[in-house]
Amino acid sequence: MRHAKKPSTRRPATHRTSRAPARRVRLLGLVALAAVTALTLLMVYENGGTASSATGTGTGTGTGTGTDAHRRDATPRPQSSPSAPQSPPESTPPPSASATSSSTRGTNTFSTATASGKAVGKGTVRRYKVQVEHGTGLSVNGAAKEIDGILADPxxxxxxxxxxxxxxSSGPYDFEVKIATPDTVDRICGAAGLHTRGEVNCDVGDQVIVNLKRWNTGSPQFSGPLHEYRALIINHEVGHRIGHGHETCPGPGRLAPAMMQQIDGLRGCRANAWPYDRHGTYLGGPSVA
Structure with missing residues (x-):
């Protein structure tokens, strides 16, 4: 009698290679992930700590400390961020026909005006010369006559x-007024520790240094004629020479003092170039410490 075979207790054979492709896929995925991670870290390192594309930071225009620069303002201001909101500037008055030069660099040599004038005013009379840097395109005698008219104005x-x-034009003098290109202004004023940054004027030693850029273009904060802004430059710097310090706006709607750094903003005042009005009243404001 033939006995029926007992059912086998052995498990059917399985193909061990069936999982191998999946393992290889996972392994390749991990390798790829590691490579991407390494590449990302390399990009972070090369971009100074950020994986995003570099966007160059803007540098400040360096409008300086106002109409002029002084030793207490020797430390440059922090550079402005390009994303910082900017108030729209007022329109800059166009240069006159006699002021067409936009040079930033001159020769570091100067011509002295041969023009001279009569003494004006009472009390201490200060003698001054006018010099213009070669390469500015300005007439030195023309500039001297304009400055003479400003200082003689009532x-x-x-x-x-x-x-x-x-x-x-010759002989002893108390100070010089020099009109120079921005680079030369920076050099002369910088030697005394004043940072004009190619933008503003300075009063140093026996020299009033006038920035050609300001002489030719005025200031965005000053809406009057260019000659009036030139008067502000001269009155402000000469004001320092005779002992006046900085002042600020005396109140909304009033005329800004000539000793106010108006290029920094008018703070509610109206632009003004003169220390006195036509009636002899001083147009001053609170002192700035």
């Missing part, structure tokens, strides 16, 4: 009854 410093001025 709204100027002679209205105080204690100060006078005289344009001279």
């Amino acid at each position: 709204r100027g410093w002679t209205a105080d009854g204690r100060n006078g001025f005289q344009l001279v």
Whole structure:
């Protein structure tokens, strides 16, 4: 009698290679992930700590400290961020026909005006020369006559009854007014520790250094004629020479003092180039410490 075979207790054979492709896929995926991670870290390192594309940071225009620069303002201001909101500037007055140069670099040599004038004012009379840097395109005698007219104006410093001025071409003098290109202004003022950054003027030693850029283009904060802004430059710097410090706006709607750094903003005042009005009243404001 033939006995029926007992059912086998052995498990059917399985193909061990069936899982191998899946393992290889996972392994390749891990390798790829590791490669991407390494590449990302390399990009982070090369971009200075950020994986995003570099966007260059803007540098400040360096409008300086106002109409001029002084030793207490020697430390440059932090550079502005390109994303910082900017208030729209007022329109800059166009340069006059006699002021067409936009040079930033001159020769570091100067011509002295041969023009001279009569003494104006009372009290201490300060003699001054006018010089213009070669390469600016300005007439040195033309500039001297304009400055002479500013200092002789009845709204100027002679209205105080204690100060006078005289344009001279030779002999002893008390100070010089030099009109120079921005690079030369930076060099002269920087030697005294003043940071004009190619934008503003300075008063150093026996020199009033006028930035050609300001002389030719005025200021975005000053809406008057270019000649008036030139008067502000001269009155402000000469004001320092005769002992005046900085002042600020005396109140909304009033005329800004000539000793206010108006290029920094008018703070509610109206632009003004003169220390006195036509009636001899001083147009001052609170002192700035």
